[in-house]
Amino acid sequence: MPVRVRYTCQTCGYTSPKWLGRCPDCGEWNSLVEEVPAEGGGRPRPAAPAEVLDVSQIPVEAEPRASTGLGEFDRVLGGGIVPGSLVLIGGEPGAGKSTLVSQVAARLAAGGTRVLYVSGEESARQTRMRLERLGTLPAGLLLLAENNLEAIQQAIEAQRPALVVVDSIQAVYRPDVPSAPGSVGQVRECTGSLLTVAKGQGISILIVGHVTKEGQLAGPRVLEHLVDTVLYFEGDRHHAYRILRATKNRFGSTNEIGVFEMGPHGLVEVANPSAAFLAERPAAAPGSAVVCALEGTRPLLLEVQALVAPTHFGMPRRTAAGIDYNRLVLLLAVLEKRAGLHLAMHDVYASVTGGLTVDDPAADLGVAVAVASAFRDRAVEQQVVVIGEVGLAGEVRAVRQVQQRVREAARLGFRRAVVPRASGGEWPPGVEVLAAATVAEALAILLG
Numbered sequence: 304m305p306v307r308v309r310y311t312c313q314t315c316g317y318t319s320p321k322w323l324g325r326c327p328d329c330g331e332w333n334s335l336v337e338e339v340p341a342e343g344g345g346r347p348r349p350a351a352p353a354e355v356l357d358v359s360q361i362p363v364e365a366e367p368r369a370s371t372g373l374g375e376f377d378r379v380l381g382g383g384i385v386p387g388s389l390v391l392i393g394g395e396p397g398a399g400k401s402t403l404v405s406q407v408a409a410r411l412a413a414g415g416t417r418v419l420y421v422s423g424e425e426s427a428r429q430t431r432m433r434l435e436r437l438g439t440l441p442a443g444l445l446l447l448a449e450n451n452l453e454a455i456q457q458a459i460e461a462q463r464p465a466l467v468v469v470d471s472i473q474a475v476y477r478p479d480v481p482s483a484p485g486s487v488g489q490v491r492e493c494t495g496s497l498l499t500v501a502k503g504q505g506i507s508i509l510i511v512g513h514v515t516k517e518g519q520l521a522g523p524r525v526l527e528h529l530v531d532t533v534l535y536f537e538g539d540r541h542h543a544y545r546i547l548r549a550t551k552n553r554f555g556s557t558n559e560i561g562v563f564e565m566g567p568h569g570l571v572e573v574a575n576p577s578a579a580f581l582a583e584r585p586a587a588a589p590g591s592a593v594v595c596a597l598e599g600t601r602p603l604l605l606e607v608q609a610l611v612a613p614t615h616f617g618m619p620r621r622t623a624a625g626i627d628y629n630r631l632v633l634l635l636a637v638l639e640k641r642a643g644l645h646l647a648m649h650d651v652y653a654s655v656t657g658g659l660t661v662d663d664p665a666a667d668l669g670v671a672v673a674v675a676s677a678f679r680d681r682a683v684e685q686q687v688v689v690i691g692e693v694g695l696a697g698e699v700r701a702v703r704q705v706q707q708r709v710r711e712a713a714r715l716g717f718r719r720a721v722v723p724r725a726s727g728g729e730w731p732p733g734v735e736v737l738a739a740a741t742v743a744e745a746l747a748i749l750l751g
Contacts, residue, residue, distance in 0.1 A: 310335040311487040314515070316525055338481075338488040366554055369465070369507070372410035375563060375572045376403070379534060379547050381555020384466065387505040388554060389498050391472075391527065393512040393520045394536030399545055400511050402569050403536060404468050405433055407509070411466055412444035419445045419464040421455055423474030437569040450484065452477045452493050459500060469497065471511040472526075485513075494529050527551060538565075542658030544579070545570065548598075558599035577604035577715055580657045586685060590677030593688045593717070594669030595708040596661050602704075602711040604688065605661060609673035610652040619648060625655030626670060627662060634671050634693060641697030642671075642743045644678055664692040665702040668721070671742055672749055681750050687719040688712040689745070697742045701725040709734055721745055 317328040368383030394400045412418045427448045475493045476484040531553045538545035547561035562573040590609040623631040638644040668691035691699040705726040713731040724738040739745035
């Protein structure tokens with residue numbers, strides 16, 4: 304009986320019995336690759352009867368966790384690494400994924416944990432050189448430069464480590480899967496095999512994954528469904544700060560982020576991110592405003608800068624860095640219609656300093672204030688923070704946890720805060736809280 308060939312989309316995982324130039328699911332061109340099923344397949348054997356339990360009778364026990372020694376990394380995971388968990392870490396090239404997992408492996412090995420570091424893209428010598436650059440070379444850290452999954456499984460069986468790091472999953476292959484390493488079939492089958500090892504032997508596994516040009520994890524979408532935790536390591540290679548964010552976590556919350564700074568000896572935890580992001584803020588500069596974005600449960604004070612200049616072309620230019628472009632265009636339309644700012648013949652540039660990306664609606668009012676400040680060439684008071692979401696009618700809408708945001712601003716020495724009028728509650732002492740119902744009212748308070 305001939306072996307049936309199927310074609311799988313490398314972007315979304317769609318399968319087809321014949322090759323298609325364009326994927327009918329995601330619309331990508333030339334994304335379907337040929338896959339030949341592994342030999343020995345067939346109808347699975349009937350499974351043994353499973354035990355059915357009453358949910359109220361199942362004992363509840365706290366998951367034991369191993370601290371990595373990196374507080375920001377443990378914070379994102381929910382308190383540490385759970386034994387038997389499979390964690391996927393993705394990020395753009397140069398963000399520091401290998402540096403992060405190397406530091407985690409080295410700190411756990413220095414604490415007495417048996418760690419196996421599998422390098423599929425570098426030799427053992429190159430991995431040692433990176434550890435030396437990071438200033439750590441623990442004796443309990445085992446290195447394996449291997450791409451063959453069967454050899455990796457044999458090493459895990461022989462060494463019995465408590466933690467395995469695989470860098471990266473796109474470089475690992477199974478010999479019985481007739482496709483190239485990094486293909487949809489190889490990534491799916493290798494991750495499934497590692498998941499079996501993690502759950503069957505209680506070994507924690509960290510796997511590093513590449514991302515596509517759109518910023519999504521390379522490989523089939525099922526890859527993110529297989530693992531227990533998905534972490535994205537964000538940051539521009541030209542900036543020092545990195546953000547570790549969880550998009551899926553079966554053992555904790557996805558509302559936490561970790562902030563690191565890339566230094567000469569690796570990643571350093573940033574204990575006070577707000578103070579670090581505002582350290583180089585210019586004094587009395589038009590077009591600058593401080594916003595408080597809530598990342599999970601952590602409030603972050605960030606500086607939003609704007610530049611407004613007359614356009615020399617028929618079509619004004621709008622540029623956004625760290626801010627959603629469509630959101631910036633919407634805010635400019637609100638300022639034009641509701642606040643009387645004639646921006647139709649001006650170029651507008653807006654950015655968030657530090658290389659961060661802000662998607663919290665509470666930063667809307669700060670962006671609008673920064674643009675108005677640059678347009679009128681009037682500086683916003685240095686010790687004021689702006690919080691609020693802007694609606695299409697020009698109203699300033701309430702946002703969640705305003706009190707927590709104002710407390711963070713007060714802790715850093717801010718003395719005034721502009722908040723939505725609908726916000727209520729007790730405010731921290733020493734902070735003058737000014738309420739604004741519309742964008743025009745907020746501009747009158749801050750810019751006169």
